[in-house]
Amino acid sequence: MIPKRDQIYRLPHDRVGDFTFDEAVVDVFPDMIARSVPGYASILSMIEQLSYRFVRPATNVYDLGCSLGAATLLMRRQSPTDCVIHGVDNAEAMVQRLKIELANSPRSDDVCDVIVHHADICGFPMTNASFVVLNLTLQFIDIEKRGELINSIYQALLPGGALLLSEKIGFDDPARQSLLNDLHHDFKRANGYSDLEISQKRTALENRLRPETMETHHERLREAGFGCVAPWFQCFNFASILAVKDVESR
Ligand SMILES: Nc1ncnc2c1ncn2[C@@H]1O[C@H](C[S@+](CC[C@H]([NH3+])C(=O)[O-])CC(=O)[O-])[C@@H](O)[C@H]1O
Numbered sequence: 318m319i320p321k322r323d324q325i326y327r328l329p330h331d332r333v334g335d336f337t338f339d340e341a342v343v344d345v346f347p348d349m350i351a352r353s354v355p356g357y358a359s360i361l362s363m364i365e366q367l368s369y370r371f372v373r374p375a376t377n378v379y380d381l382g383c384s385l386g387a388a389t390l391l392m393r394r395q396s397p398t399d400c401v402i403h404g405v406d407n408a409e410a411m412v413q414r415l416k417i418e419l420a421n422s423p424r425s426d427d428v429c430d431v432i433v434h435h436a437d438i439c440g441f442p443m444t445n446a447s448f449v450v451l452n453l454t455l456q457f458i459d460i461e462k463r464g465e466l467i468n469s470i471y472q473a474l475l476p477g478g479a480l481l482l483s484e485k486i487g488f489d490d491p492a493r494q495s496l497l498n499d500l501h502h503d504f505k506r507a508n509g510y511s512d513l514e515i516s517q518k519r520t521a522l523e524n525r526l527r528p529e530t531m532e533t534h535h536e537r538l539r540e541a542g543f544g545c546v547a548p549w550f551q552c553f554n555f556a557s558i559l560a561v562k563d564v565e566s567r
Pocket residue numbers: 338350381382383384385386387388405406407408411436437438439451452453454457458
């Protein structure tokens with residue numbers, strides 16, 4: 318299917334409201350995220366590769382903030398059939414669309430089950446997990462709730478299990494912040510977004526998406542208990558970190 322082009326912020330809005338994952342966004346989401354997040358396709362492809370390494374037989378996999386299931390569907394190709402992948406998202410329109418997509422895809426015995434949950438990832442019960450994905454989702458969670466969420470992921474993971482965390486990141490150094498922000502906007506412009514679209518979306522995201530520095534993410538992951546915290550990808554102001562729970566942990 319050819320993705321519908323994102324034109325949500327093309328015309329001037331009288332008042333730009335806070336960004337929401339509603340029906341209109343869901344309709345254009347694959348195009349929006351591909352043209353807005355530098356490295357998105359590479360990150361997804363590496364999530365598939367990492368799932369091959371980390372997903373263990375008879376365990377749970379969690380895709381937190383799964384949107385339309387891009388990561389879920391790739392991980393399913395690499396997961397043992399006795400696993401369960403849980404896609405969790407609190408946007409009703411996203412969850413509905415993903416459920417339709419899964420219902421329409423032919424069921425085969427050689428893939429594991431996928432369960433889609435319409436739920437807040439904060440407080441969502443997780444257990445017996447070998448691999449957890451937070452791909453561009455933590456950035457939308459209230460900063461005060463992020464520590465508890467990361468701790469709960471750590472507790473749900475089996476020894477040797479891993480969390481993949483991708484985020485839009487910020488920088489303490491104002492020159493670096495401004496340079497990488499400009500490079501991100503150049504990326505969007507090169508992908509066909511106008512200055513008006515870029516600026517209206519920026520306003521819409523101001524209160525909704527709160528980037529933190531790599532140092533803050535690193536510290537939070539270490540504090541939760543992760544023995545190995547490895548940033549493995551950065552493109553402009555987007556980065557991805559792999560955090561692994563020690564094999565000899567409890
Ligand atoms: N509290 C919450 N609880 C559950 N879901 C939430 C919450 N807050 C936000 N979301 C959901 O997190 C997703 C973020 S998009 C993830 C891309 C995907 N991971 C991908 O690999 O394509 C990234 C982006 O749009 O930049 C949306 O679907 C929200 O509804």
